Amino acid sequence: MRICPWLPLLLLLVAPLAAASECPVDATSMPVKRGKLLYFQCIACHALTAEEPAKVGPHLHALLDRPAAAVEGFAYSAPLAAAGFAWTRDKLDAFLRAPQELVPGSTMAFAGIARDSDRQALIDYMVVATSPACAAP
Numbered sequence: 001m002r003i004c005p006w007l008p009l010l011l012l013l014v015a016p017l018a019a020a021s022e023c024p025v026d027a028t029s030m031p032v033k034r035g036k037l038l039y040f041q042c043i044a045c046h047a048l049t050a051e052e053p054a055k056v057g058p059h060l061h062a063l064l065d066r067p068a069a070a071v072e073g074f075a076y077s078a079p080l081a082a083a084g085f086a087w088t089r090d091k092l093d094a095f096l097r098a099p100q101e102l103v104p105g106s107t108m109a110f111a112g113i114a115r116d117s118d119r120q121a122l123i124d125y126m127v128v129a130t131s132p133a134c135a136a137p
């Protein structure tokens with residue numbers, strides 16, 4: 001039997017392409033571990049899955065690129081309901097730095113996280129913990 005000599009090369013080319021549509025964050029990285037600790041500030045108000053019972057805030061399942069104020073049945077504030085953007089990493093970073101600056105009048109009672117690296121770690125963790133493509137950390 002003859003094995004196609006191009007097969008290993010093909011696999012090498014295809015593997016990174018397949019990976020690109022998978023989890024965008026390394027779930028075992030240090031920032032994700034730090035982000036998990038930082039998430040304790042959010043856990044009382046936000047579930048990470050859609051199945052958990054509702055809390056004070058909306059669940060964050062599949063948060064990355066989700067339109068703002070999109071959880072069915074959650075009573076959002078008028079300003080967040082009218083925000084008209086999706087939760088990219090940049091928007092999350094701005095919201096978590098100063099919720100009232102990005103969405104004045106939002107009912108999220110949270111002052112914000114000042115340190116840039118802390119917000120990035122928290123976002124890394126949330127992406128891993130809420131993206132269907134990522135294994136839970």
Ligand code: HEC
Nearest residue numbers: 041042045057058068069070076077080106107108109110
């Ligand atoms: C005291 C409760 C509370 C805490 C603590 C809290 N949130 Fe919220 N969060 C809310 C509420 C309520 C809303 C809805 C705000 C609105 O409608 O203006 C919200 C909205 C959000 C949204 C927008 C969701 C959507 O569907 O558009 C994100 C993202 C978010 N919070 C992330 C976080 C993160 C991350 C933390 C921790 C750093 C956190 N929140 C801490 C209550 C809280």
